[in-house]
Each structure stands twice: as structure tokens, then as C-alpha cells.
Amino acid sequence: MDVNAAVAAAAAIAGVLTGVIAMLALRFSEREQKRPTRTSLHTDPVLPPGVDTVLSVLRSSAVVLDEADAVVKASSAAYALGLVRGGRLAVEPMLQMARDTRRDGEIRQVELDLPRRGTGRGEALAVSARVAPLGSRLVLLLVEDLTEARRIEAVRRDFVANVSHELKTPVGALSLLSEAVMDASDDPEAVQRFAGRMQVEATRLTNLVQELIDLSRVQNDDPLEDAEPVRVDELVAEAVDRCRHQASTKQITMATGGTADLAVWGNRGQLAAALGNLVENAVNYSPARTRVGIAARRVPAPGGDLIEIAVTDQGIGISDKDKERIFERFYRVDPARSRATGGTGLGLAIVKHVVASHGGEVTVWSAEGQGSTFTLRLPEAAAAREASARNAEDRAADPADDRADDRAHQHPALDDEAGSPATDSPASSSSSPTPPASPGSPTSRSSTSSPYEPLTAPEVLP
Numbered sequence: 305m306d307v308n309a310a311v312a313a314a315a316a317i318a319g320v321l322t323g324v325i326a327m328l329a330l331r332f333s334e335r336e337q338k339r340p341t342r343t344s345l346h347t348d349p350v351l352p353p354g355v356d357t358v359l360s361v362l363r364s365s366a367v368v369l370d371e372a373d374a375v376v377k378a379s380s381a382a383y384a385l386g387l388v389r390g391g392r393l394a395v396e397p398m399l400q401m402a403r404d405t406r407r408d409g410e411i412r413q414v415e416l417d418l419p420r421r422g423t424g425r426g427e428a429l430a431v432s433a434r435v436a437p438l439g440s441r442l443v444l445l446l447v448e449d450l451t452e453a454r455r456i457e458a459v460r461r462d463f464v465a466n467v468s469h470e471l472k473t474p475v476g477a478l479s480l481l482s483e484a485v486m487d488a489s490d491d492p493e494a495v496q497r498f499a500g501r502m503q504v505e506a507t508r509l510t511n512l513v514q515e516l517i518d519l520s521r522v523q524n525d526d527p528l529e530d531a532e533p534v535r536v537d538e539l540v541a542e543a544v545d546r547c548r549h550q551a552s553t554k555q556i557t558m559a560t561g562g563t564a565d566l567a568v569w570g571n572r573g574q575l576a577a578a579l580g581n582l583v584e585n586a587v588n589y590s591p592a593r594t595r596v597g598i599a600a601r602r603v604p605a606p607g608g609d610l611i612e613i614a615v616t617d618q619g620i621g622i623s624d625k626d627k628e629r630i631f632e633r634f635y636r637v638d639p640a641r642s643r644a645t646g647g648t649g650l651g652l653a654i655v656k657h658v659v660a661s662h663g664g665e666v667t668v669w670s671a672e673g674q675g676s677t678f679t680l681r682l683p684e685a686a687a688a689r690e691a692s693a694r695n696a697e698d699r700a701a702d703p704a705d706d707r708a709d710d711r712a713h714q715h716p717a718l719d720d721e722a723g724s725p726a727t728d729s730p731a732s733s734s735s736s737p738t739p740p741a742s743p744g745s746p747t748s749r750s751s752t753s754s755p756y757e758p759l760t761a762p763e764v765l766p
Contacts, residue, residue, distance in 0.1 A: 351377060352439055365447040367393060368438060369402050376442065385429065386418070387447060401435045402443045411436045415450070430454045466634040467516065470649075474509040478502055515650040519633070522574055522657045533685040534575055536566040536600045536611060542576050543583040543598065550584070554592045558583075562599035568611050569685040570662040578658040579613060581651040582678045586617035590675075594618040602684060610664070613680045621672035630668070631656040655680075 351368065356377065359366040365382040367375060378388045386394060393399045401412045412435045417428040430450040438444040481502045488494035540560050551558050568575065586596045597616040602609050622630060626637045634649035655678075659666045663683050670676035 351442070355438065362446070363448075365449070367445040367447070369393060369443045369445065371406065371441050373399060373402065382447065385431070385447065385449065387445075393445070395433075398433050398435070398445060398447070401433065402445060405435045405437055406443050409437050463633060470512055470634060471509070474505045474512070477505040478509070481505065512650075515654065518577065519650055519654050519657065522654060522661060526661070528570065528662070531570050532572065533567045534570055534572045536568060536613060537564065539572075539576055539579050540598050540600065540613070543580045546580045547583050547587045550587045551596065554587070554590070556587055556590055556592070557595045558587075558598070559595060560598045563601045566600050566602060566611050567685040568662070568682040570682065574658045575662070575682075578655045579615070579680065581655050582615040582680070585651060586615050586619065586676070586678075589619035590617045591619070603681075607683075609684045610681045611684045613682075614677055615679075616675065616677045618675040621674050622668065622670040622676055623672055627668055627670060631666075 355368075359368070359377060359379060362379070365385055365387060366377070366379045367382050367387060368377040370376050373393065375388050375391050375393060382388050387398070388394060393402070395416070395418065397414070397416055401414065404410070405412055413433065415430065415432050417430055420429050430453075432448045432450055434446045434448075436444050436446075481498050485495055485498045485502070488498065544558055544560065547558070550556075583596065583598065590596060595618055598613070599616070600611060600613045603612055604610075620637075622637055629635045630637060631652050633653040636649045655666055659680055659682065664681045667679050667681070668676060669679075
């Protein structure tokens with residue numbers, strides 16, 4: 305009995321001691337956790353309430369720095385611009401601004417040019433940085449990317465300068481010619497000659513103003529607001545009619561062909577202007593007695609079938625360095641030839657904007673001395689695809705109608721003007737086109753391949 309009581313007393317004492325030790329350990333642990341450390345003073349600052357939410361919705365790149373210049377909070381845009389690397393602010397001028405602001409509490413702002421990450425081409429990012437204190441210990445840095453705004457401003461500035469120059473040339477010529485007419489008032493022949501030159505300059509000025517209006521319209525308007533199915537055959541016929549006189553004067557054979565009964569969805573007027581500009585350029589930049597071909601076909605694409613309209617010429621061709629800039633406004637490959645033909649340098653810029661606003665693209669294949677092929681790729685109108693399938697079934701049932709339709713697809717005025725059937729041009733063939741020659745051939749100097757077989761080198765037709 306005494307032994308059991310001793311054991312029970314010993315167990316009770318051991319339990320009390322264990323509980324006391326556990327309680328002391330718990331109190332010691334809590335005291336250590338509450339005690340501030342040097343690490344927690346510098347790396348665990350707390351953002352003011354609501355700041356985290358505000359920074360997450362800002363368009364600007366945001367970085368919050370603590371008193372040790374460590375990054376407390378940074379937006380994803382700040383990482384994308386390369387402002388933050390390894391938990392530190394990587395741009396030294398911005399870091400110095402943050403230190404100065406932390407010292408005197410003054411808000412600072414500066415514009416900087418930063419190297420673009422990963423390009424290796426010396427391109428710079430234009431940014432605007434603003435630093436302000438955030439509470440007593442933190443500093444907020446906001447960075448706005450100004451690169452696109454500066455590019456647009458440069459384009460606008462160049463555009464105004466180019467327009468001023470282009471308008472000054474015909475206006476100055478008209479002024480000089482009017483003085484010449486006044487001085488030659490007693491010479492009817494000279495007056496007539498100067499008056500003819502004045503008409504030429506007035507026409508050039510009118511064309512320039514009209515193309516400026518057209519370019520402004522295609523840039524600002526949404527062509528799909530008044531969109532409709534537009535037959536490609538009609539667009540091609542209208543483009544050929546527009547250039548019929550120039551082609552006849554130079555004895556250039558114009559041929560059309562490809563797949564019939566195609567249609568695209570868009571603004572008829574803008575599409576006709578774009579294709580007309582390409583055909584007009586092909587005629588103007590082609591030597592006399594050569595060929596210009598216009599062919600259309602349907603090509604499969606992941607998002608739906610596309611309609612390709614290719615304009616091929618045997619002209620002077622375009623060099624590789626010029627191909628990168630031919631779609632810029634007022635850019636001319638051959639300024640002297642452009643002045644002789646009345647070109648304004650806006651035609652291809654209009655083509656580019658029209659095609660882009662219709663959800664398509666324009667590409668170019670060219671080689672100097674070989675010619676060029678400009679290809680428009682536009683989404684096909686769904687209704688036109690169904691109609692084309694029905695027409696194909698009807699033709700299969702009546703081969704005679706098929707031959708009649710094929711002949712009707714050719715432009716009726718081409719045979720008489722060119723002196724030879726329109727189908728003798730390679731661009732009028734509806735067979736599968738072949739790519740340009742291999743890299744060892746002369747035509748491989750172009751960096752962009754063409755889905756159509758280029759016409760042969762310029763030659764005098766029999």
C-alpha cells in the first residue's frame with residue numbers, strides 16, 4: 305500500500321515538472337517571435353492598406369522599394385521591361401532618384417532611354433520615370449513606356465514634312481509657269497506650251513490631294529461597317545479598265561485568269577482602289593511591249609479560306625533594301641520615274657491600310673531586272689464559297705457552258721489592245737502556281753517568296 309502511494313506521488317511530481325517546463329518553453333518561444341530582428345526590420349515592411357490593389361490595376365510599371373533599396377512589390381510590367389532583376393532595381397538612374405526622394409521627400413520625374421533587352425541591335429526604350437515617397441519608409445516608382453508614342457510622333461512629324469514638300473513642288477512649278485506665261489504673252493506658241501505644263505502640274509497636285517484624302521479615309525473609317533460580298537472578277541475588270549489607256553500606249557499585254565466566281569467580304573470602293581493601285585504601278589514600272597498578269601485563286605487557311613489576288617509584271621524590279629520601305633508613305637523606289645508618271649508615293653501605303661483593315665495582308669516578291677509580284681490575301685466571303693460550289697456542279701453537268709464561262713472570264717478588250725490572246729500570259733493560267741527559282745537562280749535575290757510563277761525577264765514580244 306505504501307509502495308503504490310509513493311509511485312503515485314512520484315508520477316504526480318514528474319507531471320507537474322513536465323508541465324512547468326513546457327510552459328516555460330512556450331513563453332520563451334513567444335518572446336523570441338515577438339522580438340524584432342535586424343532582418344525583419346529591413347525585408348518585411350508592410351504596404352499601406354489598398355496600395356497593393358491600386359498598383360495591380362495601374363497601366364504603368366510600378367516598383368516599391370524599402371529603405372534598403374530592396375524591391376517590396378513590383379508589377380509584371382516592371383519585370384517585362386527589365387526594371388527588376390534578382391529582387392533589386394536594375395536601372396541605376398532610377399535607383400539614385402529613389403534614394404534622393406527617400407532622403408528629402410521630394411517627388412522627381414525624368415525621361416530616360418533604356419536598352420531593349422534581348423535584341424542586341426541597339427534599340428532603346430523611351431520611358432518616363434516618376435518617384436514619390438510612400439509612407440515614412442517606402443518609395444514608389446512609376447515607369448511609363450513612351451516608345452510607341454514617340455514613334456507615332458516621329459511618323460506624324462515626317463508625314464507633315466513630306467506633305468509640305470510634295471505640295472510645295474507643284475505649287476512652285478505653277479507659280480513659275482504662270483510668270484512664264486505672262487512674260488510670253490506675245491508668243492502664242494510659248495503660251496500654249498506653258499499652259500500645257502501648268503495642266504500637268506495641276507493634275508499632279510489634284511492627284512496628290514485626292515490620295516491624301518483617300519489615305520486619311522482608309523485610316524480612319526471602318527470598311528466593314530458597310531461591307532458586302534465583292535466579286536473578284538469585277539474588281540479585276542475595273543482595275544484593267546482603269547489602266548487600259550496607259551497599257552495600250554506602251555503596248556503592254558494585260559492578262560487575267562485564275563479561279564472564277566470568287567468573292568471577298570469588304571468595302572467595294574476601297575478594294576477596287578487598292579487593286580487598281582497595284583495594276584497601275586505594274587503598268588507604269590514595266591518596259592514597253594511586256595506583260596502584266598492578274599490572277600486570283602482560293603487557298604486554304606486555318607481560320608478559313610483566303611482569296612489571293614496576284615499582280616505580276618516584268619518591270620524593273622525592287623531591291624532588297626527598298627522592299628522593306630515600299631509601303632511607307634511618300635517612299636519611291638525611283639523618284640525620277642515617279643515624277644515622270646505622276647506618282648505620289650502614296651499608292652502602296654493606301655493598299656497596305658486597305659488590306660489590313662479588311663483582315664488581310666499584302667506581300668511582295670521581286671528581283672531586280674526580273675519583275676515583281678504583289679499578292680493580296682483577303683478572307684473569302686462565305687456566301688461566295690457556296691455559290692462557287694453550285695456553279696462548279698452546274699459546269700460539271702454542262703461542259704459547253706463551262707467553256708463559255710471561261711472565255712467570258714477574260715476581259716473582252718484585252719485581245720484587241722494587246723494584239724494577242726490574253727491567255728498567253730503565265731498569270732492567266734489557272735493551274736497550280738510554282739514557287740520562284742531555287743536559291744542559285746537569278747530570281748532568288750528576293751527575300752520573300754511568291755506563290756505565283758514570276759513572268760520571264762523583260763523581252764520584246766513578237
